[in-house]
Amino acid sequence: MRNGVLKSVKGGPKMALDTRGSRRVSISEWFKERLGLEDLAYPVPAHANSLLYSLGGISFAGFMLLFITGIYLAQFYHPHPIDAHASVVYMITRAPFGDLVRSVHFWTAQIVTLAVLIHLLRVLFTGAYKRPREVNWYVGLGLLALTLGLVFTGSVLKFDQEGLEALQHNGEAAEVIGALGGWFSAEFSLSVPMLTRLFNGHVTILPLLFGLLVAAHAFLVKQHGISPRPTVEAVSRGTAGEGESSFSVHLRRMAGYGLVMLALALVLSVVWPAPLGQPGVAGAEVTKPGWMFVWLFPAEEAWGSRALAVVPVILGLLLALVPIIDRSPYLSPARRKGLLLAAAIILLALVVSGVVATLSPVEAHLQ
Numbered sequence: 001m002r003n004g005v006l007k008s009v010k011g012g013p014k015m016a017l018d019t020r021g022s023r024r025v026s027i028s029e030w031f032k033e034r035l036g037l038e039d040l041a042y043p044v045p046a047h048a049n050s051l052l053y054s055l056g057g058i059s060f061a062g063f064m065l066l067f068i069t070g071i072y073l074a075q076f077y078h079p080h081p082i083d084a085h086a087s088v089v090y091m092i093t094r095a096p097f098g099d100l101v102r103s104v105h106f107w108t109a110q111i112v113t114l115a116v117l118i119h120l121l122r123v124l125f126t127g128a129y130k131r132p133r134e135v136n137w138y139v140g141l142g143l144l145a146l147t148l149g150l151v152f153t154g155s156v157l158k159f160d161q162e163g164l165e166a167l168q169h170n171g172e173a174a175e176v177i178g179a180l181g182g183w184f185s186a187e188f189s190l191s192v193p194m195l196t197r198l199f200n201g202h203v204t205i206l207p208l209l210f211g212l213l214v215a216a217h218a219f220l221v222k223q224h225g226i227s228p229r230p231t232v233e234a235v236s237r238g239t240a241g242e243g244e245s246s247f248s249v250h251l252r253r254m255a256g257y258g259l260v261m262l263a264l265a266l267v268l269s270v271v272w273p274a275p276l277g278q279p280g281v282a283g284a285e286v287t288k289p290g291w292m293f294v295w296l297f298p299a300e301e302a303w304g305s306r307a308l309a310v311v312p313v314i315l316g317l318l319l320a321l322v323p324i325i326d327r328s329p330y331l332s333p334a335r336r337k338g339l340l341l342a343a344a345i346i347l348l349a350l351v352v353s354g355v356v357a358t359l360s361p362v363e364a365h366l367q
Contacts (some may be wrong), residue, residue, distance in 0.1 A: 005104035037051040037346055043243035048226045049253045055119035056221075057250070059147075060214065061205040061258030062112035065265075066150075067207065073098070077157070079199035084159035087278045092276065103241035103269030104262075109151055111261055116147050124343060125321065125329035129221065130236035134323040136220040139213055141319055146210045151292050159195065162287040163281025167194060231329035237329075286362055295354035318346070 013191045032038050047053055076095045078087040091098040116179045118138065129137035156170070171194070174184035215246055225239030277287065288294050299307035326339050333340055 003334055012226050031310060033261065037248060041246045041248045042222075043248050044239055044245050044250055045226050045228070045239065045243040046245045047229055048243070048250050049245055051257070052118075052122050053226065054250070055115050055122060057254030058257045058261060059112050059115045059119060061254060062108050062115065062261055063210065063214075065108050065262060066105060067106070069101050072101050073105060074203060077123075078194045079157070079196045079200070081159065081193050081195050084157065084195060088158050088160075088276060091170060093306065097213065099273055100266075100269055103272075105267045105272040106274035107265040107268040107272075108261070109154060110290075111265060112153055113147055121347075122318075123227075125228045127236060127326075127336060128327065128331075129323050130227075130326070131323075132224050132238055133220070133227065136217060137323055138223070138242070138320065139217045139220065141316065142213050143210065143217065144187065145316070146206055146213065148292060150202060150206050150210075151290070153198045153206070154196065155290060156198050157202060158276055159280060160277035161284065162289065165285060165287055166289060167198070168282070169305070169308060170194070170198075173308040176306045176309045205256045226309055230333060232332045232334065235329040235333040236331055244299075268303060288362060289355065291358075296349050297343055297357035298353045298362075299305060315346075345355065 025089050073091060076087060076091040076098060078084060090101075093099075095101075105239060123137070123140065152166065152170075156166045159167075170184055171186060174182070182188050183197075189197065223238075223240060223319070225242060227236065227320065228234045229241060288297070296308060296311060303310070322339070326336060330336065
């Protein structure tokens with residue numbers, strides 16, 4: 001048939017004629033032409049396809065899975081303090097595949113957070129924050145903050161004892177921040193419970209900001225190219241249009257890694273379903289947060305609730321200063337020993353703090 005109409009070919013896949021009717025093309029070629037997918041075949045370095053350089057794409061694939069499972073879970077969730085916990089119980093016990101979808105959501109969030117953190121460390125170690133990629137470093141820091149914000153609000157929404165304690169700590173941190181933390185304060189809107197507003201932030205505000213920053217991140221990667229390997233003589237420069245591989249191959253690799261992540265989340269979901277505690281009791285302290293935030297507990301015990309806001313801000317400022325402090329063009333870790341040593345000391349302190357908090361007994365420290 002003419003004018004691009006599909007036609008079945010005996011013994012083979014469906015084919016289509018091009019607009020001039022001069023030759024038959026496959027369905028994949030038809031879509032590539034109509035959607036402009038051939039533009040994705042631009043050159044990228046071969047090392048872009050390695051696991052460490054694909055962590056950003058893996059994280060993005062994980063977020064897509066989180067959005068899909070989150071949309072399903074939202075159909076059964078009631079974001080009100082009286083009904084929230086009961087709606088999660090309904091989700092687990094009566095919603096079709098609710099327990100499995102919730103567990104996949106939970107474990108994917110753990111994997112994605114870990115991937116984002118390792119991605120940050122890889123960028124730091126390889127010097128990929130240097131000129132001309134400084135702006136993308138700050139975009140990445142924004143994505144890290146949004147990731148942790150999504151994890152925190154998600155942990156509150158189940159509204160068991162751990163979730164209620166997290167909500168109470170949220171109120172303490174809001175008081176420390178003052179006017180800047182107004183949205184996180186219960187007094188911001190007396191007509192809507194704080195839990196409901198955190199749910200709105202979890203499903204609307206944070207995903208919207210995430211989408212905007214991811215678009216900016218992808219644009220800047222395309223604009224400047226993948227950072228060169230950090231060899232001894234390597235210097236930071238734009239590499240757009242260079243490389244032995246292509247971005248389409250990189251996308252296929254990321255899709256493959258994404259399927260592996262889904263398989264891992266499914267296995268973990270079957271072996272260890274997502275936990276849910278008893279309904280929360282206000283004022284009680286008998287739980288600890290997830291590994292993403294437990295490292296803050298020793299600082300909170302030493303300096304009070306102000307540490308919940310001050311310590312993350314200090315760490316964020318230190319990360320923001322990295323491109324300003326390290327302005328040399330060299331990428332090799334051997335030429336950046338001072339900065340990497342300081343980063344290693346801070347990372348070790350955070351890990352030790354987390355281990356100490358995990359092993360220590362729970363102590364009441366809410367005001």
